Amino acid sequence: MGVHFFYRGIVICVQVAILGAGPAxxxxxxxxxxxGISPTVFEKKERVGSxxxxxxxxxxxxxxxxxDPPGSMRRISELLVHIETVxxxxxxxxGLWIMDKREWLESLVAEARSLGASIEMGRPVLLSDxxxxxxxxxxxxxxxxxxxxxxxxxxxPLGLAIQYRVSCDLDEKAGKLGFHYIPGEVGFRWxxxxxxxEANIGVGWAYDQPREKWDTLNQFALDQLxxxxxxxxxxxxxxxxxxxxxxxxxxxxCGDAAGLANPYHGGGIHNAMLSGRIASxxxxxxxxxxxxxxxxxxxxxxxxxxxFARSILExxxxxxxxxxxxxxxxVPLEKLxxxxxxxxxxxxxxxxxxxxxxxxxxxxxx
Numbered sequence: 001m002g003v004h005f006f007y008r009g010i011v012i013c014v015q016v017a018i019l020g021a022g023p024a025x026x027x028x029x030x031x032x033x034x035x036g037i038s039p040t041v042f043e044k045k046e047r048v049g050s051x052x053x054x055x056x057x058x059x060x061x062x063x064x065x066x067x068d069p070p071g072s073m074r075r076i077s078e079l080l081v082h083i084e085t086v087x088x089x090x091x092x093x094x095g096l097w098i099m100d101k102r103e104w105l106e107s108l109v110a111e112a113r114s115l116g117a118s119i120e121m122g123r124p125v126l127l128s129d130x131x132x133x134x135x136x137x138x139x140x141x142x143x144x145x146x147x148x149x150x151x152x153x154x155x156x157p158l159g160l161a162i163q164y165r166v167s168c169d170l171d172e173k174a175g176k177l178g179f180h181y182i183p184g185e186v187g188f189r190w191x192x193x194x195x196x197x198e199a200n201i202g203v204g205w206a207y208d209q210p211r212e213k214w215d216t217l218n219q220f221a222l223d224q225l226x227x228x229x230x231x232x233x234x235x236x237x238x239x240x241x242x243x244x245x246x247x248x249x250x251x252x253x254c255g256d257a258a259g260l261a262n263p264y265h266g267g268g269i270h271n272a273m274l275s276g277r278i279a280s281x282x283x284x285x286x287x288x289x290x291x292x293x294x295x296x297x298x299x300x301x302x303x304x305x306x307x308f309a310r311s312i313l314e315x316x317x318x319x320x321x322x323x324x325x326x327x328x329x330x331v332p333l334e335k336l337x338x339x340x341x342x343x344x345x346x347x348x349x350x351x352x353x354x355x356x357x358x359x360x361x362x363x364x365x366x
Contacts (some may be wrong), residue, residue: 016040016283017134019127021048021119023269024255025140026108027064028276029117035284038116040134044124048109049102053236055163055192055200057177059267060095061302061337062274071104072097073194074175079333082180083321087328094334096177098194126150127251136288137251138279140272143239145257151248155259159187159238160209161266162217163202168228170196179265180220183317186310188265189220201225204238204266206310238266242303246292252279260299262337264306264313271299302337308345323348 016032018025021043032039057076058069068075076096081087109119127146131137139147147153170193180189187205194200201224203217210216214233221228239256240263246253255272262268275295282291313320323345331341 014135014283015133016136016138017042017130018138018140019125019130019146020140020142020255020257021045021109021121022105022140022142022255022272023108024257024272024276025138026105026112026276027273028138028140028254028280029112029119030108030115031277031280032284033112033115033117035280037280037284038118039138041112041117041119042123042125042130043119043121046122047102048105048121051232051234052101053161053163053234054101054269055190055202055267056099056101056194057190057192057267058095058097058099058269060097061270061334062298063095064270064273064277065095068097069099069104070107071100071102073100074098076177077175078177080176080178081324081328082178083317083324085321085325087324089328089333089336091333093332096333098177098192100194131250135250136283138254138276138283139251139257140254140276141257143237143256143261145239145253147248147251147253147257148239151251153243153245153248153253153257155239155243156241157207159204159206159240159261159266160213160235161202161204161238162213162235163200163233164217164221164228164230165198165200165232165234166221166225166228166230167198168225170199170225173199178224180224181313181317181320186314191224198231199225206240206263238268240266242296242299246295247288250288252282252288252291254279258295262302262306264309271302274298301339301342304339304342305337305345308342 016039018028018039018041021041025041029039029041076091078091079089113119127150173193174196178191189203192200201221238261239259240261242259246258254275258275260268260271278295279291282288312323
């Protein structure tokens, strides 16, 4: 079933396809279904969430959940940012979970199907083909996206993240998410405990990845965990720049295909879900042309703060520490990535003289 519009007394049925059954694609499908539309979802893998290519932490900045989401393994009590010292951001008032992402996505697939969505697993398709068969296509194909491969959508340089799933003793780290920033490295390292005996630990680079990437991760794991056993190792790319256009004729870009990973810490599940929801609402309302400005407005606060923080990280390790210390003392986690926080940080551009410190290549605008 497609979405129905009335034009001069004639009912027009619009067919919608979704490319990718990740968080963006499944949220888009569910929002279409809530609006009375049954989309077709094409997923190239035989099983959703396989392999898992992220840290599996979910920060609900957009208040999308009422209670714990399916697949949540535990609620996180605190986010720790390690620079020279450790900075503490309590998460008591923020939805922050460590997830079993595969279990979560499988629950969304089951729910979407129960509501009437057609989800075709093991079906790789080309945008150039399905855009001819459907009136609108929502590209949620991840990174690198089909829009990049087929239409050359420019996200700027892609970041790279590598990760181990490890078994080890995590009693002291359980319930806390750890981010680590290293001098001279424009990127992030993380330790996300899934339980007291298992964790995701990884390293991400915005650019200038070292030659011995896995050696870097291995040494980080040794330093932080001591004895550990690698269960799985994975890698993936990150698009951390929103392209100049979020639609290509009848294609709407969502999630990683829209470059919505946070350019400071790499997280993007929350924005993927939000983009899927907004894209579908625009189609349900018969206003696909409003998708681009609506999504940019919805994520602009977060991306302004994240790009500001990224510029300081690139420019000065010392000033990066000063910024995080200021935020730790003055801004709660739930308000960290907002327009209000961005306005509070603006005076420090002059104080910290960031403009003379940042790289010559400017960060992208949104």
